[in-house]
Amino acid sequence: MTDEPGLRERKKLRTRTAISTAAIRLFLERGFDAVGVAEVASAAEVSKRTLFAYFPTKEDLVLHRFADHETDAADVVRARRPGQGPLEALREAFLRGLDDREPVTGLCDEPGVLAVFRLVTGTPALVARLAGFTSAGEAALAAALGEAGVPVLDAGLAAAQISAVRRTLATANMDAVAAGVPARQRFPAAVAAAERAFSLLASGVGFA
Known part of the structure; x- marks a missing residue:
């Protein structure tokens, strides 16, 4: 029997990490104010809706x-x-x-x-x-x-x-x-x- 809750949590953690990593990379390359949320979502290969489900604000992408x-x-x-x-x-x-x-x-x-x-x-x-x-x-x-x-x-x-x-x-x-x-x-x-x-x-x- 598979550990479905455990798998879901690990997948969520991977997604959260991928989004944050992409955001930090872009912010460090070009500056926080020069990068839009849509660019971060694209770089992380998720939708804006998914991004905001993990990070309610743009600032949270860094400050989490x-x-x-x-x-x-x-x-x-x-x-x-x-x-x-x-x-x-x-x-x-x-x-x-x-x-x-x-x-x-x-x-x-x-x-x-x-x-x-x-x-x-x-x-x-x-x-x-x-x-x-x-x-x-x-x-x-x-x-x-x-x-x-x-x-x-x-x-x-x-x-x-x-x-x-x-x-x-x-x-x-x-x-x-x-x-x-x-x-x-x-x-x-x-x-x-x-x-x-x-x-x-x-x-x-x-x-x-």
């Missing part, structure tokens, strides 16, 4: 990579070890991400990642759309902190601070790497900055 990580911080808080505080879990996760060179930490010097970073930061429409994902991730983190017993107001304030710190650390790392500093060379400074940032957070948000 960020959207896939939207609830990362909230997920870390919910999956923390028994007895471990939310902030400590987030600190550990960020440091682990640095060690693994995860793109979300900014410490990744793979050419493709750098190219997308430059595309996003150099395109106003993408910057604006990214702000929406950032806001949603912050709200998800606030909800997770609330579930962990943090009062509602404190959870919202802490989520804003934590999100800003994570974003600032990642941007500093990516700016350094984009300027030509190898990820391995940036690593010690990235770790030191993260440790300092989370130490300041611990004294500011009132919980660890």
